Amino acid sequence: MALRHAVLAALLDGEYSGYQLAKAFDIGVANFWHALPQQLYAELAKLEKDGLVAGRQVVQETRPTKRLFHVTEAGRAELEAFAAAAAKPSFIRDDLLVKVQAADRVGTGPVIGQLEERATAADAKIELLGVLLRQLRGEADEEEFLLRGERIGPYLTCLRGLAFEREHRDWCRRIAAVLRERQKINAQG
Amino acid sequence: MALRHAVLAALLDGEYSGYQLAKAFDIGVANFWHALPQQLYAELAKLEKDGLVAGRQVVQETRPTKRLFHVTEAGRAELEAFAAAAAKPSFIRDDLLVKVQAADRVGTGPVIGQLEERATAADAKIELLGVLLRQLRGEADEEEFLLRGERIGPYLTCLRGLAFEREHRDWCRRIAAVLRERQKINAQG
DNA sequence: TACTGATACTCAAGAAAATGACTAGTCAGT
DNA sequence: ACTGACTAGTCATTTTCTTGAGTATCAGTA
Structure with a gap:
């Protein structure tokens, strides 16, 4: 359970679709957490199932319909607990x-x-x-x-x-x- | 196939047992590749099966018997090919x-x-x-x-x-x- | 008009990694 | 006599990651 918190932290700044989240990961979050789009979609699904994020459908005229996610109160609490717990040692692979x-x-x-x-x-x-x-x-x-x-x-x-x-x-x-x-x-x- | 090459590279400097390799990983290799001892033992077994490293048993008087591994010619060739192939983007998790x-x-x-x-x-x-x-x-x-x-x-x-x-x-x-x-x-x- | 690239995802198979428990003897210190 | 740390591993299970493919629409370019 690790990507989980990275997604929650990234989602704190507003609503994102899985696709947008993947972009955000590429630029900002990739500085400390590497993940592929497929993982993000999968993780968002799990987070939603667990009630830590909630999504809403947004139908667009010229683009495919997307789902925007935001962190719920439970999600915020989860992050709070995570921040208080001991951090694991960082790791690099290159x-x-x-x-x-x-x-x-x-x-x-x-x-x-x-x-x-x-x-x-x-x-x-x-x-x-x-x-x-x-x-x-x-x-x-x-x-x-x-x-x-x-x-x-x-x-x-x-x-x-x-x-x-x-x-x-x-x-x-x-x-x-x-x-x-x-x-x-x-x-x- | 990733830990594989890190192990081969670490083993270039001489013979190591799985246990010693784990130590080496903690100090030097951990700067670019993080792995747990169990993974190293498992990887050494695979590498041996594939003929990329060879081990020899060393019976010790006061310590448990250990197996020292070294890189074979095939292992060196594998590393050579690896070095020539495109590198994946590095990744960090913290x-x-x-x-x-x-x-x-x-x-x-x-x-x-x-x-x-x-x-x-x-x-x-x-x-x-x-x-x-x-x-x-x-x-x-x-x-x-x-x-x-x-x-x-x-x-x-x-x-x-x-x-x-x-x-x-x-x-x-x-x-x-x-x-x-x-x-x-x-x-x- | 065909092609490329962006948006917005989904699915499944297989490889790799992480976790936790377990064995077993040695040695130094309390 | 007991404790904890060190040496030297093994095993099994679960989780996580990667790979590769597929769906569909639209905008801009050549």
């Missing part, structure tokens, strides 16, 4: 790091390429997060917003995401450079 | 971030406590990684080691882990401070 761990025992060429791709992707994500953060805080500067803003939760997690992406990008570029240098040295020696 | 996302909609008291615990745990991890890195690079300084060292894979992933833990610690402390400040302001207002 293929690319597995490859780097194996570096200098397997061919590094493709790994260097992947590190550079990742760095580029991180650049894009950093820009995206920058835009998102500016939107979230509106006119206020950050300090002011963090102290007086109404809804800072998503802002705080995006800040974490931004820091993560920056570190990740820098690491990828540095490691790619190191591996390239080593290739040169080995070619010479 | 309960604590879910709680922060929900912050200012649920009680923040316990969350502040957990942020501080995390920061303290991160401090310990940072120290541990510092020691590990010093061990790995021996006498050489970092630049020199990265360019000429024989085996830099684990060093590189530990560097990533270190950067991650630092960022995480700083973020936790900052967010804890922000949430505390907001509690004060709300108490006054």
